[in-house]
Amino acid sequence: MTTEATAATGATGTEEEPVVHILWINAGLSCDGDSVALTAATQPSIEEIVLGALPGLPKVAVHWPLIDFECGPDLGADTFIEWFYRAERGELEPFVLVVEGSIPNEAIKDEGYWCGFGNDPETGQPRTTSAWLDILAPRATAVLAAGTCAAYGGIHAMEGNPTGAMGVADHLGWDWKSKAGLPIVNVPGCPTHPDNLSETILYLLYQVNGQAPMIPLDEALRPTWLFGRTVHEGCDRAGYYEQGQFAKEYGSPTCLVKLGCWGPVVKCNVPKRGWINGIGGCPNVGGICIACTMPGFPDKFMPFMDEPPGGKVSATFSGAYGGVIRTLRAVTQRTLDKEPKWRHKGRTLSTGYKAPW
Numbered sequence: 594m595t596t597e598a599t600a601a602t603g604a605t606g607t608e609e610e611p612v613v614h615i616l617w618i619n620a621g622l623s624c625d626g627d628s629v630a631l632t633a634a635t636q637p638s639i640e641e642i643v644l645g646a647l648p649g650l651p652k653v654a655v656h657w658p659l660i661d662f663e664c665g666p667d668l669g670a671d672t673f674i675e676w677f678y679r680a681e682r683g684e685l686e687p688f689v690l691v692v693e694g695s696i697p698n699e700a701i702k703d704e705g706y707w708c709g710f711g712n713d714p715e716t717g718q719p720r721t722t723s724a725w726l727d728i729l730a731p732r733a734t735a736v737l738a739a740g741t742c743a744a745y746g747g748i749h750a751m752e753g754n755p756t757g758a759m760g761v762a763d764h765l766g767w768d769w770k771s772k773a774g775l776p777i778v779n780v781p782g783c784p785t786h787p788d789n790l791s792e793t794i795l796y797l798l799y800q801v802n803g804q805a806p807m808i809p810l811d812e813a814l815r816p817t818w819l820f821g822r823t824v825h826e827g828c829d830r831a832g833y834y835e836q837g838q839f840a841k842e843y844g845s846p847t848c849l850v851k852l853g854c855w856g857p858v859v860k861c862n863v864p865k866r867g868w869i870n871g872i873g874g875c876p877n878v879g880g881i882c883i884a885c886t887m888p889g890f891p892d893k894f895m896p897f898m899d900e901p902p903g904g905k906v907s908a909t910f911s912g913a914y915g916g917v918i919r920t921l922r923a924v925t926q927r928t929l930d931k932e933p934k935w936r937h938k939g940r941t942l943s944t945g946y947k948a949p950w
């Protein structure tokens with residue numbers, strides 16, 4: 594999404610107002626689901642970011658393959674990939690590099706390549722995604738890994754995969770810092786939550802613009818304010834868990850742990866936040882949490898739809914305790930669900946009101 598204005602001003606460094614560029618590489622191993630998810634963001638929306646509708650936001654030019662209309666031929670006037678060549682030549686300053694998809698290990702085979710993006714201008718041969726990462730990461734002010742594939746490798750990095758796929762931090766190193774001193778920022782999720790991604794992009798833009806302190810990250814490089822709580826702690830169904838009421842089949846409003854929900858140990862704010870505009874969020878709407886934001890996803894959480902081992906123990910305790918609690922609560926509820934005896938409840942009206950019919 595490169596607006597005409599930003600395309601015109603962001604090209605050469607002659608712009609009157611500084612432009613922060615976002616270079617989006619979705620050429621890792623992925624399904625583009627994180628790009629699709631971002632189109633659903635509302636807090637803020639990508640349109641609000643691009644159009645500068647938020648106070649204090651720098652002018653932004655987003656070079657995002659999903660919806661970019663720059664599609665001219667290589668070396669043409671509106672070549673999408675030219676922005677990436679400009680960044681390589683040091684002509685875009687500053688820029689945030691967003692990576693979507695896992696990075697295959699191109700070093701583990703003799704010929705061919707796993708994935709790439711455009712050509713090397715020197716050789717005219719395809720340039721691999723990992724080569725782009727090596728070239729652009731040192732020039733970027735910030736590097737954002739969007740989605741679990743880019744963050745930790747995700748589904749493509751399952752045990753036994755032939756590509757040696759990994760996350761950006763596995764490729765560059767977990768201690769990697771940008772030239773501005775920022776660590777890699779991971780916004781995992783399969784796909785990432787729309788607003789978690791747009792909010793983190795917004796934070797980085799403010800930080801690049803000198804208007805926000807260092808982004809707070811946890812040990813897995815996730816923003817702490819987004820990934821500091823478990824699914825369970827924000828789940829609509831947590832009350833049922835506490836009362837020992839567990840679904841045996843889909844369609845029940847009760848807790849899904851016996852159907853395979855990993856929510857009690859998974860760091861994700863989706864049930865609290867909803868999926869789009871506050872609505873939805875996996876367990877809230879009947880889906881088990883399969884732990885898609887976690888570094889060990891998916892291997893450590895399979896087979897899906899089996900009761901998690903820890904869940905068996907805690908749900909057994911909760912089942913016993915919850916039965917007692919439920920009985921006691923029912924007694925209290927019956928008592929509290931009535932007016933106190935000194936109110937005017939009864940068949941005789943003390944107000945003198947007479948019904949007109």
Ligand code: SF4
Pocket residue numbers: 824825826828829830831832834847848849850854855856857876882
């Ligand atoms: S459905 Fe999952 S997250 Fe929700 S209360 Fe049950 S175990 Fe916790």
Ligand code: SF4
Pocket residue numbers: 782783824859860861862863864874875876881882883884885886887
């Ligand atoms: S609730 Fe679980 S499955 Fe849903 S997005 Fe969060 S981590 Fe993924």
